[in-house]
Structure formats: C-alpha cells, structure tokens
Amino acid sequence: MNLLNALGTRPWLPEPAPPLRTGAVVPAATIGLRVLLAVIAVLFGLFVLALLVRAQLPDWQALAGVPDAALANTAPLWVNTALLALSSVALQAASSASRRGRTAATRLALAGAGLFALAFLAGQGWVWQQFVARGHFVASHPAASFFYLLTGLHGLHLAGGLIAWGRVTIRAWRATPDSPDPGVALCARYWHFLLVVWLVLFALLTSPPGTIATLAEWCGVR
Amino acid sequence: MALAIALILIVVASVLFHFVSPWWFTPIASNWDLLDDTIQVTLVITGAVFVAVNLFIAWAIIRYRHRPGQRAAYEPESPKLESGLTAVTTVGIVAMLAPGLYVYSDMINAPKDALIVEVLGQQWQWRFRFPGADGRLGVSDTRFMSGERPFGLDPDDPYGRDDVLVDSPELHLPLGKPVTLLLRSRDVLHNFYVPQFRAKMDLVPGTVSRFWLTPTRTGRFEILCAELCGIGHYNMRGYVIVEDEAAFHGWLATQPSFAQTLPATTAAALSLRR
Amino acid sequence: MTHADTADSHTDSHTGSHAGSHAEPHSFWTKYVWSQDHKVIAIQYSLTAIAVGLVALVLSNLMRLQLGFPGAVSFIDPASYYQYVTMHGMIMVIYLLTALFLGGFGNYLIPLMVGARDMVFPYLNMLSYWVYLLAVVVLMAGFFVPGGPTGAGWTLYPPQAILPGTPGTEWGIVLMLTSLVIFIVAATMGGLNYVTTVLQARARGMTLLRMPLTVWGIFVASILALLAFPALFVSGVMMLFDKLLGTSFFMPAIVSMGQTLEHSGGSPVLFQHLFWFFGHPEVYIVALPAFGIISDLISTHARKNIFGYRMMVWAIVAIGGLSFVVWAHHMYVSGMNPYFGYFFATTTLIIAVPTAIKVYNWILTLWRGDIHLTVPMLFAIAFISTFVIGGLTGLFLGNVSVDIPLSDTYFVVAHFHMVMGVSPILAIFGGIYHWYPKVTGRMLDETLGKVHFWVTFLGTYAIYFPMHYLGFLGMPRRYYAYEGYEFIPASAQTLNAFITVAALIVGVCQLVFLFNLAWSAFRGKPAGANPWGATTLEWQTPDTPPKHGNWGAELPVVHRWAYDYSVPGAERDFIPQNVPQSVSPSEAPDADPAAWEGHA
Numbered sequence A: 001m002n003l004l005n006a007l008g009t010r011p012w013l014p015e016p017a018p019p020l021r022t023g024a025v026v027p028a029a030t031i032g033l034r035v036l037l038a039v040i041a042v043l044f045g046l047f048v049l050a051l052l053v054r055a056q057l058p059d060w061q062a063l064a065g066v067p068d069a070a071l072a073n074t075a076p077l078w079v080n081t082a083l084l085a086l087s088s089v090a091l092q093a094a095s096s097a098s099r100r101g102r103t104a105a106t107r108l109a110l111a112g113a114g115l116f117a118l119a120f121l122a123g124q125g126w127v128w129q130q131f132v133a134r135g136h137f138v139a140s141h142p143a144a145s146f147f148y149l150l151t152g153l154h155g156l157h158l159a160g161g162l163i164a165w166g167r168v169t170i171r172a173w174r175a176t177p178d179s180p181d182p183g184v185a186l187c188a189r190y191w192h193f194l195l196v197v198w199l200v201l202f203a204l205l206t207s208p209p210g211t212i213a214t215l216a217e218w219c220g221v222r
Numbered sequence B: 001m002a003l004a005i006a007l008i009l010i011v012v013a014s015v016l017f018h019f020v021s022p023w024w025f026t027p028i029a030s031n032w033d034l035l036d037d038t039i040q041v042t043l044v045i046t047g048a049v050f051v052a053v054n055l056f057i058a059w060a061i062i063r064y065r066h067r068p069g070q071r072a073a074y075e076p077e078s079p080k081l082e083s084g085l086t087a088v089t090t091v092g093i094v095a096m097l098a099p100g101l102y103v104y105s106d107m108i109n110a111p112k113d114a115l116i117v118e119v120l121g122q123q124w125q126w127r128f129r130f131p132g133a134d135g136r137l138g139v140s141d142t143r144f145m146s147g148e149r150p151f152g153l154d155p156d157d158p159y160g161r162d163d164v165l166v167d168s169p170e171l172h173l174p175l176g177k178p179v180t181l182l183l184r185s186r187d188v189l190h191n192f193y194v195p196q197f198r199a200k201m202d203l204v205p206g207t208v209s210r211f212w213l214t215p216t217r218t219g220r221f222e223i224l225c226a227e228l229c230g231i232g233h234y235n236m237r238g239y240v241i242v243e244d245e246a247a248f249h250g251w252l253a254t255q256p257s258f259a260q261t262l263p264a265t266t267a268a269a270l271s272l273r274r
Numbered sequence C: 001m002t003h004a005d006t007a008d009s010h011t012d013s014h015t016g017s018h019a020g021s022h023a024e025p026h027s028f029w030t031k032y033v034w035s036q037d038h039k040v041i042a043i044q045y046s047l048t049a050i051a052v053g054l055v056a057l058v059l060s061n062l063m064r065l066q067l068g069f070p071g072a073v074s075f076i077d078p079a080s081y082y083q084y085v086t087m088h089g090m091i092m093v094i095y096l097l098t099a100l101f102l103g104g105f106g107n108y109l110i111p112l113m114v115g116a117r118d119m120v121f122p123y124l125n126m127l128s129y130w131v132y133l134l135a136v137v138v139l140m141a142g143f144f145v146p147g148g149p150t151g152a153g154w155t156l157y158p159p160q161a162i163l164p165g166t167p168g169t170e171w172g173i174v175l176m177l178t179s180l181v182i183f184i185v186a187a188t189m190g191g192l193n194y195v196t197t198v199l200q201a202r203a204r205g206m207t208l209l210r211m212p213l214t215v216w217g218i219f220v221a222s223i224l225a226l227l228a229f230p231a232l233f234v235s236g237v238m239m240l241f242d243k244l245l246g247t248s249f250f251m252p253a254i255v256s257m258g259q260t261l262e263h264s265g266g267s268p269v270l271f272q273h274l275f276w277f278f279g280h281p282e283v284y285i286v287a288l289p290a291f292g293i294i295s296d297l298i299s300t301h302a303r304k305n306i307f308g309y310r311m312m313v314w315a316i317v318a319i320g321g322l323s324f325v326v327w328a329h330h331m332y333v334s335g336m337n338p339y340f341g342y343f344f345a346t347t348t349l350i351i352a353v354p355t356a357i358k359v360y361n362w363i364l365t366l367w368r369g370d371i372h373l374t375v376p377m378l379f380a381i382a383f384i385s386t387f388v389i390g391g392l393t394g395l396f397l398g399n400v401s402v403d404i405p406l407s408d409t410y411f412v413v414a415h416f417h418m419v420m421g422v423s424p425i426l427a428i429f430g431g432i433y434h435w436y437p438k439v440t441g442r443m444l445d446e447t448l449g450k451v452h453f454w455v456t457f458l459g460t461y462a463i464y465f466p467m468h469y470l471g472f473l474g475m476p477r478r479y480y481a482y483e484g485y486e487f488i489p490a491s492a493q494t495l496n497a498f499i500t501v502a503a504l505i506v507g508v509c510q511l512v513f514l515f516n517l518a519w520s521a522f523r524g525k526p527a528g529a530n531p532w533g534a535t536t537l538e539w540q541t542p543d544t545p546p547k548h549g550n551w552g553a554e555l556p557v558v559h560r561w562a563y564d565y566s567v568p569g570a571e572r573d574f575i576p577q578n579v580p581q582s583v584s585p586s587e588a589p590d591a592d593p594a595a596w597e598g599h600a
Helices: A003-008 A028-054 A075-099 A103-133 A142-174 A182-205 A209-218 B002-020 B033-064 B079-107 B245-254 B264-273 C004-015 C028-033 C038-068 C078-114 C122-144 C172-200 C213-245 C268-301 C309-325 C340-366 C375-398 C400-406 C410-440 C446-473 C490-523 C593-599
Strands: B115-122 B125-130 B164-166 B170-174 B179-185 B190-193 B200-203 B209-213 B219-225 B238-243
Touching (some): A028 A209, A028 C213, B033 C400, B170 B245, B179 B190, C038 C122, C078 C172, C078 C268, C078 C410, C213 C268, C268 C309, C375 C446, C410 C446
Antiparallel strands (some): B190 B219
16 A cells, blocks of 8 residues: 555545455565664664764774785775675575475575574674784774674674574474474574675775765765 | 642642742843744743643543443544644744754854863862963863873973963953854863853763853853862862953963973973974 | 664554454563563663663752751762762763653553554664663763763753863763763654654554644654764764773863863764754654643543644644754854854754744643643643743743843753753653553543643742742852852842752652552552543553553554534543544534545
C-alpha cells in the first residue's frame, strides 16, 4: 500500500473490511532486519560525519595519501576485504541452496561463510597488530583513534552476526531437507550490509587528505 | 467545573503576576535594546495565545460539561477551520521570527572599528588582554602557559609584546564605543555573561569565539559564568566597569604590557635575539 | 534473522486458527519474571522506571532545599549539588520518561491497540527489559563508587565532564556513559519490536489511519529513538575513549588546574552537535507518545471523535521529521558558526506550526463535546495548559536572538520543565488513571486521584510559572548559591523559598499516587472490561486483565476508525472498532456509495 495514499484516506468513512491477508505478508523478521540495518547505517553514518568534522581540525594526519602514512600499505586490507566478500558470497550461496532444499550444499556454504568471516576478523586483528608495532596507538593521533574505533565497531557487528550465523548453522545441521530456513537469507542480507559498510569505511580511512576535505564540503561540515 | 475556575484563576493570577512582579530584566547597559523589544513582541503574542487557549478550555468545560442526555457533536474534521488556524499561526510565527533574525544579523556582524579585548577563562576566574598600540593580539598557546604566565603568550611573537595584560577579574570598558570580545578558555567551557549587556557567548577551549556590544551606561556590572564549569561554577565572579573614555585610558595605562611582565633578563635576551 | 519461529507463529495468528506459541506459561518465574508477555514486560518496565524516577524526585527536592534555604541542609555541598542536578536530569529524561513511554506504555498498548497477540519478537522484548534494568543498576552504582556519580550536568559536555574540578570524574562519568550505552542497546531492542509490530502485526482491517493516535505517537517516537539514540551512542563511546584511552576526539589542548594535559586538537563543539542531534529528537521521543495519549484521553472522555484526526497524524509525522533538523537551537551561544543560527531558528519556529495544530485540535475536540471530568480527563486538560506554556516559551528560546539573553538562565529551566517535565508526567498520570482498570481489572480510587491531581497541577504551576521571571531577571541556572550577586534582589531568594516549598509539597503528594497504585490493585472498585466506554481494541479483550495472547481463540477484526464516539443515529455514544459497519445503519456503505467508492 502506498504510504502517501494511506495517509490521505478519511478513516471515518465506511469501508469494507479488507480481505483476509494471504501468504504475501512480509515476515516480521524481515521487517525487523530492515529496521535494524537502518539503525546501524545511521550509527556508522554519524561516526563518518564525526570523522569528517574532526579531520578538518589542524592536527589531523591522514592515514593514507601522504608520505609515511600509517595505512600506506593497503595490501593486508585488500586481503581482508576479499575474505569478507567471500564470506558474503558463501552466505548468498547458502541462502539459495537452502531455498532449493539442498541440505548438504547449505551446510557446506554456511561453514565456509563462517570460516571466511572468522578469517576476516583475524586479519583485522593482524592489521591492528601491525599498527601497534609501528607505533600507532589508539591515542597517538586522531586518525588512528578513528581507525581503531571504526574497525573495532565493525568487527563487533560482524561478531554479533556470527551469533546469528551460529544459530542458523546449528539449525541447518538438524534440519530436515524439506524445510528451508528463512534465517539463512536474513543472515546473508546482514552480511552484504556489513560488507558495504566495510567498503565505505575502507575507502574513507584510506582517503588522501584532499578527498576527505571534498567529502566534508559535500556534507556541509567544512 | 472546578477545573474551569482553576484555569480562569491561573490566567488572572499569571497576568497579575506579570504586572506586579518585581523580577524583571535588569536595566539594559548595552546597545541591544532592539533585543528587549523583540522579547516584548514575543511576550505579547505568546501571552495572548496563553490567555486565549486557557480561557477557551475553561469556557468549553463550562459550556459542554456532561449533563444528563447531552450528546457530543460528530465532526471528524474541518479543513477550512484547520487551514485558517494554520495560517494565523504562521503569521504569528513570522511576526516573531523576522525581527529576531533582523537583530541577530546585527549581533553577528561587529563594526570594523570595534575595540578588541580578549577574555580568558579558567576554572574559576577571569582575565583580560588588550592588543596594545599595534592593535593586534599576539599568538597564545597552552604550550606557553605556566604558573607565572597564565596568558600563554608566545614570547617570540612581536605582536604580543605590547599586549596589555589584566591579571585580575576586573575589566574596564569605555562608554559608547563598540567592543568585540574574543573569548578563549584554558580548560573547560565557560560563558561570559553580564546580565545588563544581554549578549553572552561560550568560551570554548581550543577555539576563539566572539561577540560584540556597545556599552551605553556607566557603572559597575557583574560578570557571571553561564556554562557549567565544575564545582566553582556559581562563584566565578568578575566585574566590568564602564566609564568615560579618559578614565578608561587612564586605567589601561596602569596595566602592564606583556614585555613588562617578563623578568628583566628574559626581556633583554629576547631583544638581543631580535 | 533468528526469529523464524516467531514469524511462523504470527503467520498462524493472522489466520486466527490457534494461539500458536502463546500458551500460558505455568511457573511463577516464567510468568512474572522471565516473562515474554508484553503486558508483564510493560509492568516491569513501568515499575522500574517509577522506582528510579522516585530517586530523581528526591534528588530534585534536595536541590530545591539548597536553592530555597541555602546551607540549611548540611550535607549538600557544591559537589553533591551538581551530582543531584546531573542524576536528576538524566534519570528523568532517559530512565524514567523514555523508558516509561516506550517500554511501559508502548509495550502494553501497541499489541492490544493494533489487535496483535504480542510483540513480534517476544524474546527480544524480554531481553530489552533486562538490559534496561542492567543500565539502571550501572547508573545507580554511581552513588556507591569513590567520588560518587558524575556532576557534569545531564548534557555531559566535555572537556569538563572528564576533568578534575567536576565531581565524579574518577568513576561516575564512566558508569554514566556505560549505562547510557547499555540503555541504548535496550532501547534499540525495544524499538525494533514496537516499529515492526505496528508495521507487521496489525489485526485485519486495522489500516494505518485506523490506528489510535496513542499508537501513532509511540510508533513515530520509536522511530525517532531508533534513529536518534545512535548519536548519543557515538558521542558516549567517543567520550569513553577520550576518558579511558586518552584520545582527543573532543579534547583540545588544555591546562587543567595548572597541569598541561596530553590531549590536543579535539573539538568540544563536535560533542555538542552529536549530543543534541540525539537530544532534540529525544524531546519528541517523550512528547509524541504524550501527544497520542492525550488525544485519546480527550476524545474518550469528551465522548467526541478527535478533531482533525488526519491533521493530527500528519502533525506527528511532520514533527518527527523536523525534529532532526533543529538540534543546534540548543547551541546558539556555544561558539559554533554563527550563521547556523538563521537556519536553526527558522526550522525551530516552523516546528511550532504542526505543534500548534495539535493544541488547536485538542481544544476543538472539547468544543461541542460531552465532557466527563474524570481523573484522566483532568490530567489531560492540565496537560494542554502546561504544554501550551512550555511550547510558547519555546518560541523565545528557539528564536536565536531572543534566546541569547535567556539561554542558561532559569527561563530555560522553567521552559523545559514545563514542556518535557511537567506535561509529559501529567500525560503519564492521565494514562495510568485511564488504563489502570485494564491492567489490573480495578479502578484507581477517584478521591485520592483528585487530591493527587489538584496538588500536582496547581503545585507545578506554582513552581514553574514564577521561575520564568527569575530567568528574565537573568539568574543563571546550575548555580549552587547566589550569595553576593548585586543584580539579584533579596526578593528573589524569597521567591526561591516559595518555589521550594511548592516543590516539596508536590513531591510528598506523589506518595498519595503510589499509595493509590498499590491499594487499588487489591481494594479498588472492580472495573469491568470497558469502564470508560472506549472504542479502541484494548477495551474489547475477552478477559480483563487480558490473558497471555490477549484475544482468546479469535483475533479481532477492525471495521472502523478509533473515534466513533457519539455517531449520529447510533444507540450508544461509542461504537468499538471491532463492531461491523452494518450496526449503524446511517453509516452503512449503501447510504452513500459514492463516498466509499472514492475511498475504497
């Protein structure tokens, strides 16, 4: 139902009761996930805005795009990105396998997705270690603070997702072949969302100072 | 029914209170009397709405309170009445907003020739600095702050050497001259507030904020802090003394310049280096 | 993603075939403690919020004692005064009002009013309460740690909030920020439930515009909460980093008490932007449910449909949207870019238009009504009166130049207490007197209710009306004492003493309410299913109080909007929402076929 139309009706005028809803009702879990993703998007969006504002102050040292930058070598981050993307792809495969009732394929894809996600988290941990080893601590300079904060928060969201993944995976091992689990598709959607969030964060954290200045201008915070 | 009477009494008491209240704005001592006028306009409009709404409710209670056999009207909406009320409200809003924004554009555009004075806040005291003969304030930074050098001026900055430092919470200002106050804080947020001046502004560590005014009345006025700044917030006292220009310059001449506050040896060393 | 089971049960419940997973739990623990029933969770939320609100009430009376009779209470020193100020504000805004409106009223009323068996995610709903309780416990722990709770003011502005010179910078501020982060998690879990339940689990025939305004208010407030609390989360986490890890998000270079700190380059104003990006919608998170509740109370007790229902819904939606673009009107003297002032003054005064429409429509509902001055109605009318004062003084503070002389004075204190202290609390009281019969099956005592009403209503006027004039005078807020200020006449102290006495009386009077709540639960007059003759679904349940699953075997079907009061030609002066149209012949579709074809 079109929202604007709905808000324009005169509800006091008599109307026949709508017919029984059949089948096509969007499940609550799907709506709930959409709302949750909107909340998480606002959360990361506000962190990004905070970064753009903070980056306009004179003591900001960019993480990339300047000589000797902390993130001059982005190769490890590309590897991690690939791992997260693979995890996302595997979950998508699990989702479509589950829909077709292919139990074995679902289980395999779910297991792969979990492994890739854990590998991504380990990889992010390794990048943190490299940061520490090169003397970029959380309070060393504001860009480093944001780096730890944003990657950490993203990692926590993925870790939270792994709890859901765990439940879905356990169910997949117990399930009978003819009952597809809608939870797998929801998991996949959450993963794709976190992949997009990560791509945005990755791009932002490795942006040269000029790009950040332009972005700040677009957002009206410069 | 009691509620209707109560509402009428509230309206009467409120209006009476307004007119007999001894608690009202302090007599103004700056050029912002337009601001007082805007407040009056706002008060008249909002006061009328307050009286009208409460009296309407009281009347409705008296007229339409439940009696046996009474039945309410059935009336889902009245687009005409509703859009009429919306239009009237909009007019009222514009009548308040327009003068407000007009005064505001004055408040944020200081005259070019305004006298400059810096206000420096810390927990829980005020200090002041004038730019000296060159008309420019020298660079200051927390790096240069110490017990003996509360202002944190850069000793190497030539513009700072003639700055006049007022290391006491008493500020003198000349009557009838526009003055821009540059606000700086060493530690936390403060707010430079003189009730008689009307205008006020936060002091924000790390940046310089500003506002301007023209003192229009001689006298001694209290400076208060109007932004919570810790347990001493209520006691962060200072004074502004508005006096004629001659008296002001006389006072300013008795205050030391930055160069004069430096120990003789340092001052000599500095002049040698230059 | 893990709620496939609940989703399934709701597919069932839509067909009305059986109650699915909503079998009545048997053990005491699963029924009253680890309950997943929205009604039990609502009561848990409400009682916890009221309990913590009592703490805040006591704190406010202690503050008033110091202000009215400085030095009379020996243990109130500046540090503890500022701790009371801070804890009072934060508890009232977040842990009482937000929790009670959304967790209490929202939880109880949404499923009943839209005709659902429960919230769509009952387990998450239970979790939301327990996480909220954890947040309360962490907050209260502040009173027992070395240094006590934070005294930074409820706005928690850095740098002061985490620097010496402010009470509670050792532990208090950390507990406060941690508690807020935990609360946000709880509020998000709750909000997901409220929004999804309204979108997905409405009974057949319950179109969006047939929902009662209470549901609309809580629904839009839940959306605001979901989108605004992240800003508080962001600012809270970043301040925790500044405090615990030494980062410089909000901390510039500082010489604090003679010590040069390690921080450098941060922006205190950035915190304020984030805080108020949450803080202003927060005002409407509290106000919108109150608007909705008041609309339904007035309509029910004036036996008249709410006037201009569609305008009321549009106004709620418009206010909700606008509330995200007005935040910096809290920052006119913060040192931000002064040109922002034009924008935020304009948006702020625009928001006054839909708000005024709501007030007009409430009083036009009274007009030509059949006004029953029941206790809920008394509170509802008092709400309009106090809200009007708070709204009108908001026009002073929203208008940038007028705000400047008044900001941070007692005018602000009087304004926000009227608009988001007194009036939402009056709405809460009205709501409790109205729905208590459904929750317990018994009426609250009317005489006690009237005593409570008159003392609270007249008392709060006595407290806050004169306070505006202390603000005109220029008395700054958050002052421990005003001794020795020459511009403040001695009479101001007399007025402060008067205000304190009024505040103490109002404070003590709340005991009458608490007694009434407890006593009437056992001894109150039995209420029956629908004591007010109301149309909305919660009054049409087969059992009072409603059982787990709410509706017995069959879900209700909705045939009309929520406001069919005093319909011409109808026998009684109300027609419940689940009564088919044919019951009132004059309203039947064939009376005016064009009308319903056009709007089918």
